[in-house]
Amino acid sequence: MDELGARAAALVARRPVDARLRRVGASRAGTPLWLLSVGHGDRQALVVAGPHANEPVGGATVLRLAERLLADGAAGEGADVTWNLLLCLDPDGSRRNEGWLTGPYTLGTYFRNFFRPGFLEQPEWLPDGAASAALPETRALLALQDELRPFLQCSLHGVDVGGGFVELTRELPGLAQRVAHTAARLGVPRELGAYDCLYWPGLGPAVYRIPPPRPSGLVAAITEAAVESTWLHPHRHGTLTAVVEAPMWGVAAVADGSPPADRDAVLRAVSRALRHDTQLLRRLLDRVRPHLAAVPDAAVLLAPVDDYLLVCPELADAWDPDTGVARPLPPLTNAHLTALRIAGRRLALRTAGLLHRLVRAAGHDRAGVLPDLDRLVDQWCADYRENLQARWIPVARQAEFQTRVVLAACELAARRPSARSRSGEPDWGAPAIVPIPGE
Structure with a gap:
């Protein structure tokens, strides 16, 4: 956590015109929640790293994303989008995982030093609704969403064992092709039957639709994210949320879409x-x-x-x-x-x-x-x-997978509907695979 904050501060010191760092809240233990903003555009994109304590790749991703945007000129005065990068939503929980972050990156080291808080202590969830949010981290994120009213929110997650996939609050034509392209380039298996999304509709290979919350017991809430969440809260502002999952240990068999023998x-x-x-x-x-x-x-x-x-x-x-x-x-x-x-x-x-x-x-x-x-x-x-x-995927590849998917989601989400279909839904036009900035 200390390194993450220090690197963000150093980036701002190097590029003070195009990058800013501000405190947007504090954790239960008083740790600052830092927001790194890059660019000057009128449209706001929000990227949330570290929502789950045992999934640290998002911190590396937001730094990589910021560096990419600055290097490619996507954060200059003429930029259309301001990128708001929350360095870590659960810094207290993330500190409890630091026992394995320096390696060796073995499954045994990871699980013996694993920590993830109980369901009711995870700041992305709103089991009793936004008005009753108890955790200061949750309240800070809700306030940030209502302040920015982002057109896109990306929540960065890590799959400890499995493959990469994306969950969306509404359809985003073209993203499944981008995910396939990125996964193939980086050697990341796509999770074609994600356990988290077992009962959710598919929007394409390794892309799933997050359903609206429904009344459910705690078991369904824990295993299916069936409760109200900060993913869906900014929907009132027209926000599309993309949950981007990158694997730490990849398993090729999660990409086998063939029918089982038994x-x-x-x-x-x-x-x-x-x-x-x-x-x-x-x-x-x-x-x-x-x-x-x-x-x-x-x-x-x-x-x-x-x-x-x-x-x-x-x-x-x-x-x-x-x-x-x-x-x-x-x-x-x-x-x-x-x-x-x-x-x-x-x-x-x-x-x-x-x-x-x-x-x-x-x-x-x-x-x-x-x-x-x-x-x-x-x-x-x-x-x-x-x-x-199961094989370890280097951190650089994990972060690059997330970076490319986030950039692709932003490009696709920023497209203006060209016409209305007969159903009244926007017609997004034909999706195309185009170069990702920095590739």
């Missing part, structure tokens, strides 16, 4: 593994919990553990073809099945990693669980590496 057998195996792993983790938590009374921030680390152990059984039932759940699964490809397998294993690994942190924070392993947790983390990470062929 869908139900894979679903049964994934559900069975998730139930088994959940039982193991619950027993370990029961052994650990009595020894946490004096551990600093134990409640902060336990909140996501409880969230994950809450959702796991319901997800296992939702994916199991034999449980007869009310909500049927959509048609599934091999890409979907790979994404579900990754997601089930991810929930278990995150829980095990958080328990590992709790025991280390206690300074002693009175429950004697660290050998079991180490064995599980090693075993599950090996499954990612050996069976799913």
Whole structure:
């Protein structure tokens, strides 16, 4: 976090006419929320980095984006767009991930140092609506959205294991082609059956439509982003929001859109593994919990553990073809099945990693669980590496993928509707693949 702020300040010192840095709020711990603005255009674009604490690539992306805009002259006096780059929405949570940010970039290092707050402590969500937003980070973002009224908002996320994809609050013709082009150039697999978007409509390969919020329980809110959010809040201003997901460890199989040979057998195996792993983790938590009374921030680390152990059984039932759940699964490809397998294993690994942190924070392993947790983390990470062929994607490529997708989304969103279709919707014209600035 310190390096991110320092680099932004150095950029402004170098280009004070075209770049500005201002504080737009503070975190729960009092950490400033910094907005780097580049350009002088009348139209406003807002890019939000670091909404999820364990997804740090957005910080690298906003710096790369700012440098690209300044180098290409897209931020000069004649610029049509002012870019507003929020360096990090959750700086407190992001600091808790700094144990793995310097490497080595292995799955084991990542999950043993993983942190992501409980659902109700994540600043992008508005489970009780904007008027009841409790977190200062959330209120700062809402105020910024209402001040800027951006035509485009991009929220920068990172997929720990899987592929790249984009979620949109409304259709953006041409973006799927741009995503495909960028992914191919950079060797980033596209996630054609993203777990997050399992029930969402597709707008093209690896591009999904974010549905409006609906009444739902906590499980659906955690697993499907089914509640009101800061993605949808600025819709009243005509804002299009694009959630841009870049993978840290890529898995080629998430791009396999072919039909599965035996869908139900894979679903049964994934559900069975998730139930088994959940039982193991619950027993370990029961052994650990009595020894946490004096551990600093134990409640902060336990909140996501409880969230994950809450959702796991319901997800296992939702994916199991034999449980007869009310909500049927959509048609599934091999890409979907790979994404579900990754997601089930991810929930278990995150829980095990958080328990590992709790025991280390206690300074002693009175429950004697660290050998079991180490064995599980090693075993599950090996499954990612050996069976799913998960491979680290260098940070520069992660950030470049996001940068190019953001620039493409901005160009497409800035196009003026040339005519109205018979339905009354804008006719955006024929999409085209054009060079991305700086490519």
